[in-house]
Amino acid sequence: MSTTAGAAPAPRARVGRPRAQGPVADGLAPRDGVLAAAAELFTRHGYGATTTRAIAERAGLRQASMYHYFAGKEDILAALLEGTVRPSLDLARALVAHPSATAEARLWALCRADVALLCGGPHNLGALYLLPEVAAERFAAFHRVRAELKSSYRELLAATDAAAAVPAAELELRADLVFGLIEGVILIRRQDPDPSAPALAVAAADGALRLSGTPEPVLAAAAAQGAALLDTLRAG
Amino acid sequence: MSTTAGAAPAPRARVGRPRAQGPVADGLAPRDGVLAAAAELFTRHGYGATTTRAIAERAGLRQASMYHYFAGKEDILAALLEGTVRPSLDLARALVAHPSATAEARLWALCRADVALLCGGPHNLGALYLLPEVAAERFAAFHRVRAELKSSYRELLAATDAAAAVPAAELELRADLVFGLIEGVILIRRQDPDPSAPALAVAAADGALRLSGTPEPVLAAAAAQGAALLDTLRAG
Numbered sequence: 001m002s003t004t005a006g007a008a009p010a011p012r013a014r015v016g017r018p019r020a021q022g023p024v025a026d027g028l029a030p031r032d033g034v035l036a037a038a039a040e041l042f043t044r045h046g047y048g049a050t051t052t053r054a055i056a057e058r059a060g061l062r063q064a065s066m067y068h069y070f071a072g073k074e075d076i077l078a079a080l081l082e083g084t085v086r087p088s089l090d091l092a093r094a095l096v097a098h099p100s101a102t103a104e105a106r107l108w109a110l111c112r113a114d115v116a117l118l119c120g121g122p123h124n125l126g127a128l129y130l131l132p133e134v135a136a137e138r139f140a141a142f143h144r145v146r147a148e149l150k151s152s153y154r155e156l157l158a159a160t161d162a163a164a165a166v167p168a169a170e171l172e173l174r175a176d177l178v179f180g181l182i183e184g185v186i187l188i189r190r191q192d193p194d195p196s197a198p199a200l201a202v203a204a205a206d207g208a209l210r211l212s213g214t215p216e217p218v219l220a221a222a223a224a225q226g227a228a229l230l231d232t233l234r235a236g
Numbered sequence: 237m238s239t240t241a242g243a244a245p246a247p248r249a250r251v252g253r254p255r256a257q258g259p260v261a262d263g264l265a266p267r268d269g270v271l272a273a274a275a276e277l278f279t280r281h282g283y284g285a286t287t288t289r290a291i292a293e294r295a296g297l298r299q300a301s302m303y304h305y306f307a308g309k310e311d312i313l314a315a316l317l318e319g320t321v322r323p324s325l326d327l328a329r330a331l332v333a334h335p336s337a338t339a340e341a342r343l344w345a346l347c348r349a350d351v352a353l354l355c356g357g358p359h360n361l362g363a364l365y366l367l368p369e370v371a372a373e374r375f376a377a378f379h380r381v382r383a384e385l386k387s388s389y390r391e392l393l394a395a396t397d398a399a400a401a402v403p404a405a406e407l408e409l410r411a412d413l414v415f416g417l418i419e420g421v422i423l424i425r426r427q428d429p430d431p432s433a434p435a436l437a438v439a440a441a442d443g444a445l446r447l448s449g450t451p452e453p454v455l456a457a458a459a460a461q462g463a464a465l466l467d468t469l470r471a472g
Contacts, residue, residue, distance in 0.1 A: 043368060044368055045368055046367065046368045046369060048285050049284050124366075126366075127366035127368075130423070131282065173435065174439070177424070177439060177440060179424070180421060184413075186423070187420060188412050188413070199409065200412070203412075204413060207410070210446050213452075216449075
């Protein structure tokens with residue numbers, strides 16, 4: 001599928017160079033304006049139904065200028081998808097390397113931050129995970145980052161006290177379920193943006209520990225330590 | 237958006253009547269063949285990219301014959317979506333009206349059966365839930381059935397022993413999360429069909445009770461009772 005159909009430069013467009021004048025969506029830098037416009041159009045009208053021309057128009061750019069930032073529609077989708085997992089993977093790596101806190105507290109912190117990321121933006125980008133187009137090789141980087149993020153979940157889960165009593169195959173299923181619970185907020189999210197995102201993030205993090213078999217008193221301590229840990233990592 | 241574009245009858249097609257002869261996908265009745273073909277094409281190539289012509293071809297029907305069964309592409313999508321929630325709602329109603337079992341056992345049974353339904357078919361139809369097109373009024377029946385199903389989850393959850401100690405707002409969030417955990421298997425499912433679906437269904441049902449705050453000994457009893465209850469309801 002060509003994503004450049006209809007991409008012939010308009011008269012006087014300067015191919016490969018950003019447009020110097022003219023409005024850019026919401027006062028964003030041009031690249032971010034393209035991403036914001038595409039996020040809105042992909043989630044509102046569908047990926048297949050959105051043209052690069054429509055994205056450029058919504059972003060207030062000439063189509064030729066947009067190609068200065070992105071090779072095509074797939075490239076824009078890949079950037080949006082990676083943006084939904086990269087910050088959580090960065091946090092997960094910092095948490096895995098932060099063994100002074102309990103595994104329960106670190107798992108709680110990862111869950112809360114990940115839900116906040118998935119539900120906090122103006123559009124439900126997680127809805128794009130299930131596009132058949134995303135199975136293509138072009139999106140391998142997204143799948144790799146998402147798989148690494150899931151591995152971090154599994155690693156933290158396996159380090160909890162409750163995991164010691166759980167057979168390996170069952171632990172693998174629990175890791176699937178914890179990751180599914182967190183990503184499942186994509187299916188819960190009701191509005192763009194969702195004003196209940198912070199409460200949902202805390203409830204989901206608590207829920208992930210319950211799902212892991214963590215007893216209530218340990219959970220309460222982990223939630224307090226996890227929230228403090230997030231504050232520390234953000235200040236650092 | 238017109239879904240009948242290109243629907244002009246082929247020569248000798250008898251509009252509005254099913255084709256009596258010729259192959260139907262996988263030996264299914266024509267209507268089921270159309271649904272099976274559409275399920276494959278929507279999940280493999282995308283809803284927007286699939287034409288009614290392609291569905292008819294895959295189902296081994298003339299396009300005009302397909303219109304005997306479905307008014308258009310939206311109508312086919314609506315039937316597929318309703319098929320992912322209607323059997324679970326029927327079961328949920330039977331379970332809600334079956335107070336001889338504990339709420340924990342009934343919730344467990346609903347979760348296991350719902351995951352089996354969502355993961356058991358040859359295609360991941362749940363992936364279609366997040367299509368922007370599904371927000372349209374045409375899909376109100378699907379949204380109503382899904383909302384009723386979610387209410388049944390909430391009702392069973394609220395009747396568990398663990399719920400008695402949970403404030404109403406928190407219980408609402410937990411119902412969201414339990415429902416999200418179950419539907420979240422859409423995001424976990426790896427293959428079409430997924431051979432691990434039965435194990436995942438049991439793990440998800442156990443997980444839903446843990447998420448609800450049900451202690452392990454109660455959970456073990458509820459799982460045994462819930463499995464027996466499913467056998468009884470199926471035999472009845």
